[in-house]
Amino acid sequence: MKKTWWKEAVIYQVYTRSFKDTSGDGVGDLNGVAEKLDYLQELGVDMLWLCPMYKSPNVDNGYDVSDYRDIMDEMGTMADFDNMLEGIHSRGMKLILDLVINHTSDQHPWFLESKSSRDNPKRDWYVWRDKPTNWESIFGGPAWTYDPKTDQYYLHLYTKNQVDLNWENPEVRRSIYDMVIWWIEKGVDGFRVDAINHLKKDYTDMPNPEGENYVPAWEKMTNVEGLQEFLTELRDETFARYDVVTVGEANSVKAEHLAEWISEEEGKFNMIFSFEALESWNTDQDADRNVVRVKKIFDQWQKKAHGIAWNSLYLENHDRPRTVSTWGNDKEYWRESATALACMYFFMQGTPFIYQGQEIGMTNAPFEDISMYRDVETLNFCRYQQLQGVPVDEIMEKIKKISRDHARTPMQWNSGRKAGFTEGQPWISLNPNYTWLNVEAQKNDGRSILSFYKKMIALRKSCECLLYGSTELAEVNCPDVYAYTREYGNTKMLIVSHLDSDGCSWSLKGKGQLLLANHEEITEGRLQPYEARVYLLD
Numbered sequence: 001m002k003k004t005w006w007k008e009a010v011i012y013q014v015y016t017r018s019f020k021d022t023s024g025d026g027v028g029d030l031n032g033v034a035e036k037l038d039y040l041q042e043l044g045v046d047m048l049w050l051c052p053m054y055k056s057p058n059v060d061n062g063y064d065v066s067d068y069r070d071i072m073d074e075m076g077t078m079a080d081f082d083n084m085l086e087g088i089h090s091r092g093m094k095l096i097l098d099l100v101i102n103h104t105s106d107q108h109p110w111f112l113e114s115k116s117s118r119d120n121p122k123r124d125w126y127v128w129r130d131k132p133t134n135w136e137s138i139f140g141g142p143a144w145t146y147d148p149k150t151d152q153y154y155l156h157l158y159t160k161n162q163v164d165l166n167w168e169n170p171e172v173r174r175s176i177y178d179m180v181i182w183w184i185e186k187g188v189d190g191f192r193v194d195a196i197n198h199l200k201k202d203y204t205d206m207p208n209p210e211g212e213n214y215v216p217a218w219e220k221m222t223n224v225e226g227l228q229e230f231l232t233e234l235r236d237e238t239f240a241r242y243d244v245v246t247v248g249e250a251n252s253v254k255a256e257h258l259a260e261w262i263s264e265e266e267g268k269f270n271m272i273f274s275f276e277a278l279e280s281w282n283t284d285q286d287a288d289r290n291v292v293r294v295k296k297i298f299d300q301w302q303k304k305a306h307g308i309a310w311n312s313l314y315l316e317n318h319d320r321p322r323t324v325s326t327w328g329n330d331k332e333y334w335r336e337s338a339t340a341l342a343c344m345y346f347f348m349q350g351t352p353f354i355y356q357g358q359e360i361g362m363t364n365a366p367f368e369d370i371s372m373y374r375d376v377e378t379l380n381f382c383r384y385q386q387l388q389g390v391p392v393d394e395i396m397e398k399i400k401k402i403s404r405d406h407a408r409t410p411m412q413w414n415s416g417r418k419a420g421f422t423e424g425q426p427w428i429s430l431n432p433n434y435t436w437l438n439v440e441a442q443k444n445d446g447r448s449i450l451s452f453y454k455k456m457i458a459l460r461k462s463c464e465c466l467l468y469g470s471t472e473l474a475e476v477n478c479p480d481v482y483a484y485t486r487e488y489g490n491t492k493m494l495i496v497s498h499l500d501s502d503g504c505s506w507s508l509k510g511k512g513q514l515l516l517a518n519h520e521e522i523t524e525g526r527l528q529p530y531e532a533r534v535y536l537l538d
């Protein structure tokens, strides 16, 4: 496997809005990111992925861009951006931006022009139809909205304020490429490319057996034939001309398709975020916690990638509840389960991503009332469920499980006023557990989750085997133990994570040196609840 800087990196995702506010308006900003760079450097991360900071009306917290070359008011100015970037680079770190190019805000000047009249030169930059298809949008409700002025419908796969660009139009593609190059020339080191497998659509109706007005249409708008041609052009016109790293957000891509996405030979991105593993161990009411299924999926990705491709490794992001609350046990085994889950994913082959707050074990928000939620997807879901007559209690139960706001509560820096996040009123409530669950409380505690992350990062960097070695699942009796080896030259390592609160009989076959553990006392012949260990095998 070719050695490259981004394969050896650890990337930290900053949900800028909730990271650190310096202006007192309750919204995290770029100066806040700059202020916390020493913290990130001490943690050991090499690269930051910054969630959208472009000019935006913030219907979907920046995933609705109204100017790709400017900064949203709440987050500061372009001078603040330059200053932050300089701070990142001067520490030897790198920055990747979130690139939202499937859609723009309905306030983007392109769309304002496009909707101004049917014969406007930008009319065709978006998708207009006399007769809409029967698709449902990803955030609920119809995927088309009627514009009375020009008497046509426009397409939006997300909210009606996130308008799909018409990628069939070469002028649109050229404008996007120019913008991407503009940021690269400004000095950014790569991109996380948002919702990238929706660029191509098949504009036909979904079969509608139930007679519903709108039906989910993922297959008409996801990984549609012809998508890879768009992605190839995007790569060749932009990323491929520079030494930058790219990660595509690629919903519904399975391990068997990874070659066309990420192989060194034909991949369009360096890595993708596939959802398969996370979705298999879901947060939905009916999906079980199922370590066996998760093992199988991760294993398929590891095997299919080995030797031909690289990929991202992640457990959390801004769209998912906190894993310590869903996959782990945020009560009796909060520290143990956060660290066992960390150990499980961190040492596979790939580039690990850490989502802000994951490194201190932040948990789901205990929001009881709908008025506490801010996320447009959650609020839309609530509205549409109510329209369908679902009882409020049932809706709330579901929201408490799946809401994206769980990951969006402010970063918990200390136990002081507003958790050290802001001097003002946070845009979304703090998780009340900030009084004991915060960076300050964990910083100097060698047993803390934060210290465990630091040790994991240092260990990964100290050894080529954990970077470039092959990965093999290891046989263990207990189904809830995730064990795998990494092997490189003469070095072999074993990673064992017990992902349940039972005990489990297990002993190391042969001899090995224990390099990392999340329990202080190691019991021979047995793994304790949520125990994780890393061995260098003899």
Ligand code: GLC
Binding pocket: 060, 063, 064, 100, 158, 194, 195, 249, 318, 319
């Ligand atoms: C991606 C983002 C999500 C956003 C959506 C629409 O899935 O991660 O936060 O809402 O795209 O841009």
